[in-house]
Amino acid sequence: MRWEALFDDFEAQAAEAVRAQFEAHVGELARTEQSAATLADRLRGQGSASLDFELRGNSRFSGRVVTVAETWCSIESGPRAVLIPLAAVVSVAGLARRALQEPIGVRRQMGITSALRALARDRSSVACHLDTRNGEPRVATGMIDGVGRDYLELASSGEGVTRSTTLVPLGALVAVASQR
Structure with a gap:
């Protein structure tokens, strides 16, 4: 009877060690997966949540993310649409923990100049x-x-x-807001 209790104790210790090792492994996998996520992935995963963007040059916008490429995003901010270069982002508040990679490579690689050219074609009035x-x-x-x-x-x-005409280097651009 004493041997059975001893073996039961050994089995319980071994099972606990396996469980702890499994949990540590799952935690490491989660940290590794998070380390591969980009700001664009995090923004893409927010759905219709309203986010608060603080940008270089003391600019701030709040709104729902509409489009996300690797180097820029666009948001609906009230009646305006705002194009934001991700390099201009100082912080984003209101994000959930979700991240989502863009499955379509063409959309992911679309540069900010493509979005700006679309605005030029539309002859939209903007505030840079x-x-x-x-x-x-x-x-x-x-x-x-x-x-x-x-x-x-x-x-x-x-x-x-x-x-x-005013020439604006893209490096100085913090946001482009529609003038609706």
Whole structure:
């Protein structure tokens, strides 16, 4: 009878050791999977949740994520649509723990210049939020007249005013908001 109790105790200890090892392995797999997730994956996994974006240059937007590529996202912020380069994001609040990879490679690889060219084709009036590097936010408004590899041309015009063009390097771009 004493031998049976001893063997039962050994079996219980062995089962507990296997369970603890399994839990440690599952935890390590979860940490490894999370380490492969990108900011874009996390944003893609948020569904219709409203998120708060803090951007370089003291710009802030809140809204629901609509589109996510690897280097940019677009959100609905009230009546406006806002295009945000992910490199301009300082923080995002309101995220759930979910992440979702983009299964379609073409959509995942679409650069911000593609989205800006679509805005240029639509002749949409936009507000470009810029990072002036001195903490003071700056907003330039107009229509995107052209998009180069690393810049956009913003054309502004007013009633009876001659049209002028402002060149904006994409590195200074913090957000592009529609002027609906």
